[in-house]
Amino acid sequence: MSADAARRPMPAPGTLQEAQSAPARxxxxxxxxxxxxxxxxxxxxxxxxxxxxxxxxxxxxxxxxxxxxxxxxxxxxxxxxxxxxxxxPDLGFLLARDKPEPRRLSRAALETLAIIAYHQPVTRAEIEEIRGVSTNKGTLDVLLAAGWVRLRGRRRSPGRPVTYGTTETFLVHYGLDAIQDLPGLDELRGTGLIDSRVSAGLTVPLPSDDPGLKDDEDPLEPEFELSFAPEPEGDPDGED
Incomplete structure (x- = not known):
């Protein structure tokens, strides 16, 4: 027996037998x-x-x-x-320090993403109406570049504006099995994101990311889909 082998610890009694008798995976x-x-x-x-x-x-x-x-x-x-x-989940914080710092979305981008997630398909004008302020095109470009938002189609209305929806990448990033797993009104109240004293008439829409176009949507032109979403420049999350 070599000196190295002699120094190796002997397995505990029964350990080798248990390993040999364990059923094959x-x-x-x-x-x-x-x-x-x-x-x-x-x-x-x-x-x-x-x-x-x-x-x-x-x-x-x-x-x-x-x-x-x-x-x-x-x-x-x-x-x-x-x-x-x-x-x-309980170990994520230990590994986060080894990852490059992700780019944080601005408040405008987060609000826009939430509106798209809950109200899709939605146009830029509808996003601005819900937010109550204008939305910089760069904000949408950031969400498109991240792969969390996609172009769905064109609304059958004057100007034929583009409609937006979320993507599978959005679900993966936020750990959602389906878009319907987004929190509802009661959950939002429980987390403190919505005041419990808000109007009884307040509702949170049931989100749907059905890939099929709605009755009021037309398909995008192929050349438009290929040429859209340029790389954002400057401060893409600023407001107009």
Whole structure:
């Protein structure tokens, strides 16, 4: 026996036997882990099922893996109707210092994003009417460049203004499985974002990001979609 081997600690009694007798991990579960770990973006259930061994139950495996990772350093979560591995919420602050500081949205951009999320499809004029102030075009450019907002179509009204809606990237960034998971009136009151004494007539719209165009929307011209959303210049979040 070498000196190095002699210095290695002996395994605790029963440890080696338990390891040898432990049941082998389900091959489908191992493949699922590998897929999710290597994926650069969330995976939908259909894509996962197509890559699993024949006869594997994708939904059952996802449920089992989600439960298995519930108390680990990373969790299996469902966002935008898809699945991805994400750092456990209680550990996020420890890793944040290792990431580059993200660009913070201005108050104008946050308000605009919230209005689009709840009221989509919505035009720039409608955003300004709800906010009560004019909105700099650069504010919308910032949200488009971030990938959180998209151009939907054109409203069938004078001037045929462009309509805006949110994207899958928006859902992933905010950890939402669906746009309907945005907080409602009672939740907003509970967080203090809305005064509990507000008018009884105040309502929060039920958000919908249905990709299909509404009856009052027309498709965008292909050349318009390709040429839009230039890189913002100067102070894009300022107000007009």
């Amino acid at each position: 389900d091959p489908g579960l191992r493949l699922l882990e590998a897929m999710l770990f290597a994926a650069g973006e969330p995976l939908d259930e259909a894509t996962i099922a197509a890559r699993l061994p024949e006869g594997a139950d994708a939904r059952a495996l996802l449920t089992a893996l989600s439960a298995d990772y519930a108390d680990r350093g990373f969790n299996l979560v469902r966002v935008a109707g898809k699945w991805m591995l994400r750092t456990a």
